[in-house]
Every structure is written in structure tokens, then in C-alpha cells.
Amino acid sequence: MPESLKHKTIKGLFWSSVERFSVQGVSFLVMLVVARILSPADYGLVGMLTIFTAVAQCLIDSGFGNALIRKQDRTELDYNTVFYFNIVASVILYIILFAIAPLVAKFYNEPILKDLMRVDSIVLVINSLTAVQGADYTARLDFKTQARVSLIAAIVSGIAGIVLALNGFGVWTIVGQSIASAIISSILLWAFASWYPKLQFSWKSFREMFSYGSKLLISGLLNTIYNNIYPLVIGKVFSASTLGYYSRAAAYSQLPSSNITSIIQRVTFPVLSKIQDDDERLRDNYRKLLKMSAFIIFPLMCLLAGISKPLIIILIGTKWTYCFVLLIPICFTMMWYPIHAINLNLLQVKGRSDLFLKIEIVKKILGIIVLFISIPFGIVAMCYAGIASSILCLAINTYYTGKIINVGFLRQMKDLRGTLILSLIVFAVVFMVGNIINNNWLWAIGGTIVGMSIYIGLSTIFHFKELASTKELIKELKNRNSKTTTELTDENA
Numbered sequence: 307m308p309e310s311l312k313h314k315t316i317k318g319l320f321w322s323s324v325e326r327f328s329v330q331g332v333s334f335l336v337m338l339v340v341a342r343i344l345s346p347a348d349y350g351l352v353g354m355l356t357i358f359t360a361v362a363q364c365l366i367d368s369g370f371g372n373a374l375i376r377k378q379d380r381t382e383l384d385y386n387t388v389f390y391f392n393i394v395a396s397v398i399l400y401i402i403l404f405a406i407a408p409l410v411a412k413f414y415n416e417p418i419l420k421d422l423m424r425v426d427s428i429v430l431v432i433n434s435l436t437a438v439q440g441a442d443y444t445a446r447l448d449f450k451t452q453a454r455v456s457l458i459a460a461i462v463s464g465i466a467g468i469v470l471a472l473n474g475f476g477v478w479t480i481v482g483q484s485i486a487s488a489i490i491s492s493i494l495l496w497a498f499a500s501w502y503p504k505l506q507f508s509w510k511s512f513r514e515m516f517s518y519g520s521k522l523l524i525s526g527l528l529n530t531i532y533n534n535i536y537p538l539v540i541g542k543v544f545s546a547s548t549l550g551y552y553s554r555a556a557a558y559s560q561l562p563s564s565n566i567t568s569i570i571q572r573v574t575f576p577v578l579s580k581i582q583d584d585d586e587r588l589r590d591n592y593r594k595l596l597k598m599s600a601f602i603i604f605p606l607m608c609l610l611a612g613i614s615k616p617l618i619i620i621l622i623g624t625k626w627t628y629c630f631v632l633l634i635p636i637c638f639t640m641m642w643y644p645i646h647a648i649n650l651n652l653l654q655v656k657g658r659s660d661l662f663l664k665i666e667i668v669k670k671i672l673g674i675i676v677l678f679i680s681i682p683f684g685i686v687a688m689c690y691a692g693i694a695s696s697i698l699c700l701a702i703n704t705y706y707t708g709k710i711i712n713v714g715f716l717r718q719m720k721d722l723r724g725t726l727i728l729s730l731i732v733f734a735v736v737f738m739v740g741n742i743i744n745n746n747w748l749w750a751i752g753g754t755i756v757g758m759s760i761y762i763g764l765s766t767i768f769h770f771k772e773l774a775s776t777k778e779l780i781k782e783l784k785n786r787n788s789k790t791t792t793e794l795t796d797e798n799a
Contacts, residue, residue, distance in 0.1 A: 328453065329460040330565055336464035337557075340471045340479060341622040346550030348477040353553040354414050354541040355423050357534035358406075362399040362430050364530045366392055369519025371441040372654060384515065386506040389438045396434035403427040414541055418477070426481045432488040436495040438503075455494040463487035522654070525666035532670045535677065536692075540685060548685060554626060555633040558618075559640040562606040567599065567644040589711040592652055593721060594775065596713075599644040600722045601772035604729035605761045607641035612736030613753045616746035635689040641729070642696045645718065649703040652711070661706045669699040725772065728764050732757040 341349075370388045374380055404424050411419040443452050467483030475482065536556075541549045610617070614630040614637070653662045673695045680691035701715050708714020736753040743749050765773040 327565070329456045330561060332457065332460040332464050334561070336460075336467055336483075338621055339468050340483075341554070341626065343471040344476065344479060345547070346554070346626065347546040348480065348550065349553050350541065350546035350548070350550035351416060351419065351422065351477050352426070352480045353537045353549045354416065354419060354546070355410070355426055357531065357538050358403060358410065358423065359427060359430065360530045360534050361527060362396075362403060362427070363433070364523070364526045365399060366395045366430060366434055367437065367523075367526070368395070368516070369522030369526065370515055371437060371444075372522055373515040373519040374438070374441045381511075382504065383506055383508045384511050385438055385442065385501060386503050387508050387511040388441075388515065389503045390507050391512065392434040392437045393431075396431045400427050400431050403430075414546075416546065422477065422481060426484065429484055429488045432485070432492050436492045439495045439499050439501065442499075442501050451498050455491055455498065458494060459487045459490040462490050522662065525663045528666045528670045532673055535674065536688070539677065539681065540688075543681060544685060551626070551628050552632055552685065552689075554618075554622070555629045555636050558610065558614075558629070558633055559607070559636045562610060563603055563640040563643045566603055566606075567647050588652075588655070589713060592648070592711065593713060596645060596648055596718060597721050597725070597772050598775055599648060600725045601765075601770070601776060603644050604641050604722075604725050605732050605758070607637045608729040608733035609736060609754060609757050611637035612733045612740075612757060613750045615740065616750040616753075619746050620750060631686060632689050635686070635693055639689070639692040639696045642700055645722070646696075646700055646703055649700075649707050649718075652707055656710055658706070658710070665702055665706065669702050672698055672702070724768065724770060728761055731764070732761050735760055 368391070370391065374384060374388060404427065407420045407423040410423055411417050440452065443449070463483050463486035466486045467479055470479040470482050537549055537553065540552050611634045614633040615627070618626050618629045618633070650662060650665070653665075676691050676695040676698075677688065680688045704713075704715040704718055708717070736757040739753040739756060740749045743752060762773070
């Protein structure tokens with residue numbers, strides 16, 4: 307009997323969660339060791355290159371990954387077409403990045419960036435070799451294999467990173483770790499793959515998928531450039547050290563927000579694609595997804611903002627203390643990230659990549675205007691301006707969502723209002739704990755316990771439906787975990 311949509315979703319969520327959090331857990335532990343050895347400037351130097359490699363990666367994918375996942379009648383020819391396009395595109399873009407490396411180094415006035423960029427960009431070519439395998443696993447909701455691959459790659463590359471850092475490689479530690487991760491992932495994905503390329507290429511298939519993917523490509527480029535324009539501006543206007551502080555703060559904020567959102571997006575896109583023609587069912591599932599995502603992520607981001615100072619001092623030392631000043635506003639910006647992502651996800655599910663593009667253009671123009679207005683006021687003002695920009699962009703994001711399935715900005719804010727209020731209460735309480743307790747460990751641990759107790763307690767008192775839904779999801783995932791443990795035991799018997 308085929309699996310139900312709900313069972314597939316739960317199974318996908320479980321393994322996607324295993325992958326994301328196990329990998330992030332390993333990466334986090336490695337970062338704690340490496341960050342104590344390296345300087346903020348080391349991280350800042352790598353951060354200066356992010357926009358160039360991210361744009362290149364976006365061009366390599368060109369929206370073909372999502373096109374393959376969404377296409378219900380994908381064929382062997384489709385897979386091969388995308389595979390060879392990715393390889394050719396990656397090689398061309400690597401050559402371009404290799405050539406412009408001296409110009410990038412001159413732009414930032416950091417000579418070492420020439421060699422860093424030329425070596426670091428090799429990752430693009432390596433990743434292109436397994437892009438199709440990744441899309442295939444996602445389309446089949448096979449996150450189990452991806453979890454195994456990602457975890458092994460994180461452990462091996464993490465060990466390599468620690469060894470490099472301890473031996474005085476400095477900024478090259480970060481580059482070496484990235485390359486090691488890409489190589490290990492590529493080898494394992496090929497080893498476990500159920501699909502292997504053949505010498506086939508179809509211009510018809512290319513044009514069909516590109517007609518969908520091209521709009522995602524342009525919007526993806528805009529989004530990538532926008533997301534990395536802060537590091538670009540900070541690296542140019544301020545310093546490598548300042549960018550290092552910002553990049554660490556941004557990385558911390560992404561742990562709960564981007565990671566959980568990525569899990570949800572990754573699983574729900576192929577699942578919702580299966581019900582794309584049933585608007586009523588799609589609307590109900592979409593609203594539930596929004597509310598549950600906010601119920602989980604909003605309090606986590608507010609809690610992180612509240613304990614940011616002691617957390618940073620405890621984890622990576624006093625030399626990184628300035629991070630918390632930037633982390634607080636970044637947390638309040640990033641808490642809206644899942645709502646943005648889910649709204650845009652719906653447009654992709656409905657095949658409206660044209661609207662996706664229009665929205666991205668308007669949003670990014672607005673965001674850049676806000677950014678450049680705030681630059682003269684300093685890095686902290688830039689981060690706080692990001693909060694206003696995020697909310698304004700959300701209003702734009704939800705315009706077409708309201709048109710398509712009648713769930714616009716006001717409807718979404720009404721759905722999320724209760725969760726937002728409770729989360730802000732958590733932040734206020736946790737932050738006040740720090741003014742009472744003059745001890746970093748007690749502030750971090752005590753604030754976390756008090757904050758989450760208040761959140762769960764008030765959610766229970768006011769009968770938040772999302773609490774029951776979250777408990778049900780956790781129960782389903784635990785059942786899945788028990789089943790998985792049994793399966794693995796049987797496999798090893």
C-alpha cells in the first residue's frame with residue numbers, strides 16, 4: 307500500500323530534521339573550537355567572498371533543481387540534461403571567478419583574497435557533480451540517504467578543520483574545511499545514488515525546465531545578491547574584523563531560523579506540489595504550516611536574542627563579545643524568515659514563478675534603499691533597519707498569496723498575532739533576567755528555562771492550537787524515530 311501524504315511528510319520531516327540538526331550540531335561544535343583559535347578578521351575575509359560564490363552557485367543551479375522536483379513526469383532525459391548543464395556552467399563560472407580574483411582583492415584592499423577566491427571557488431565544480439542526485443533524493447522524499455551523507459561529511463570535514471586550525475593555517479582553515487566537505491559529500495552521494503548519468507542532452511527538455519527555472523533564477527539571483535549585500539557593504543565600508551563579528555552573529559541567528567525553515571521548505575515543497583490543484587486543501591495546509599512554523603521559530607529567535615550576550619561569551623570567548631550587539635536585531639529580522647520563505651514557496655508550488663520574480667524585484671529595491679539610508683549611521687543601525695525592511699518586504703510577499711488562495715498579509719498577521727506577543731514577552735523576561743543575575747552561565751541557563759516555561763505555560767493557558775499540533779508532530783517524529791531505530795537494528799542483524 308502506498309504511503310499517505312501525511313506519512314510521507316512526517317517521514318521526510320524526520321530525516322530532514324536528522325540531517326539538518328545533526329550536521330549543524332557537528333558544525334557548531336567544530337566552530338566553537340575553531341572560532342577560539344581564529345580571529346574575527348579570518349572569518350571576515352571569507353565573508354567578503356560569499357557574495358561571489360553564492361551568485362555563481364545560483365547561476366549553476368538556474369532553478370533546474372526545483373524544476374525537476376516539481377515536474378511530475380520527469381524523465382531520464384531531464385536528469386541528464388540538467389546534469390551536463392550544471393557541470394558546464396560550473397566550469398565556466400569557476401574560470402570567470404579565477405580571472406576576476408585580483409579585482410576582488412583590489413576592491414577590498416586585501417591581497418590574500420586573490421588566492422583565497424581561486425581555491426575556495428573549486429567547491430562550485432565539486433558541488434555541480436551531485437546537484438541532480440540531491441534533487442532526485444528530494445523529489446522522492448528520500449532524506450534518509452542525504453542525512454547519512456551530510457553527517458559523515460560534516461564529521462570528516464570538521465576534524466580536518468580543527469587539525470588545520472591547530473596547526474596555524476588561519477583563514478585557510480575555513481576554506482580547507484569547505485572543500486573537504488564538498489569532496490566527501492560528492493563521493494558519498496555517488497556511492498549511494500540510484501541514478502547515474504548517460505550521454506544524453508535535450509534542448510527541448512532544457513527549454514521546458516528553463517521556462518520555469520529562469521524566473522526562479524532571476525529571483526534567486528536577486529535574493530542571493532540581496533542576502534549578501536550586507537557582507538559586501540560591511541567588508542568595503544568598515545573592516546574585515548567588523549564583518550567577522552557580523553558573520554558570526556548572522557550564523558548564530560540562522561541556527562534556529564534558517565535551519566528549521568529549510569527543513570520545512572524542503573519537505574513541504576514536493577508534498578504541497580502534489581496537491582497544487584486543490585486550492586481549499588492547499589490553503590488549509592498552508593495556514594497550518596505558517597502557524598506551526600511561527601509557533602516554533604518566533605520564541606526560539608526571541609530567546610536567542612535575550613541570551614545573546616552570555617551565550618557568545620560562554621561559547622567563543624570575550625574577544626567575540628561585540629557580536630551580541632548585532633545579534634539582537636538580526637534575530638528579530640530572521641524570525642520573519644520562515645514566513646517569507648513559505649509565502650514564496652506557495653508561488654513556486656502554484657507554478658507562478660513570474661509573480662515570484664516580480665515580488666523579488668520590488669522587495670530587493672526596497673531593501674537596498676533601506677540599507678543605504680542606514681549606512682551612515684553605522685553597523686548597528688544597519689542591523690536594526692533590517693527589521694523594518696523585513697516586515698515591509700513581508701507585506702509585499704503576501705500580496706499575491708492573498709490573491710491566489712485568499713491568505714494575505716492581514717490574515718497572516720491575525721493568525722500569527724498571539725505567537726508574536728508571547729515570543730516578545732519571552733524576550734523581555736529573559737533580557738531582564740540578565741539585569742538581575744550577574745553571571746553568564748546562570749543568565750543563559752536560567753533565562754532559557756524561565757523563558758520557555760513562560761511560553762509553554764501561556765500557550766497552555768490560552769489554548770493555542772499550535773501547541774497541540776506541535777506535540778502531535780513531536781509524537782509522530784518520536785514514533786518515526788523508534789521505527790527507524792528498529793529498522794537500523796534489523797539492517798545490522
